[in-house]
Amino acid sequence: MDGSYKNKVPKIRKYNSVSPLAFLHMSDQMINTYLALGIMGTVLIGAVVLEKYLVKNEHVSAAKLVSEGIYH
Incomplete structure (x- = not known):
């Protein structure tokens, strides 16, 4: 062994952000964040x-309850 393996520079792969491979190489925290946002x-x-369905079918009180739930 001549030690040449020590001199090799590690190759860093960079993926474009729109590449499907970029999603596979994210950290667990980033994946969890994207899943939570989704x-x-x-x-x-x-x-x-x-x-919208409740308002269309004239269930205004239920629609108001849903609307306030979304707001909070």
Whole structure:
């Protein structure tokens, strides 16, 4: 062994932020953050669609309750 393995510079791979491979190389905290934001967004969109449905079918008190829940 001549020790040449010690002189090699580690190769750092950089991925473009829109690349699907970039998601696989994130830390666990970042993945958890993106998952939490996705879940919160889905719940918010679902609540808005539910509120719109309730207003359309003249359930105003229930729609107001959902609206206040979204606000808080």
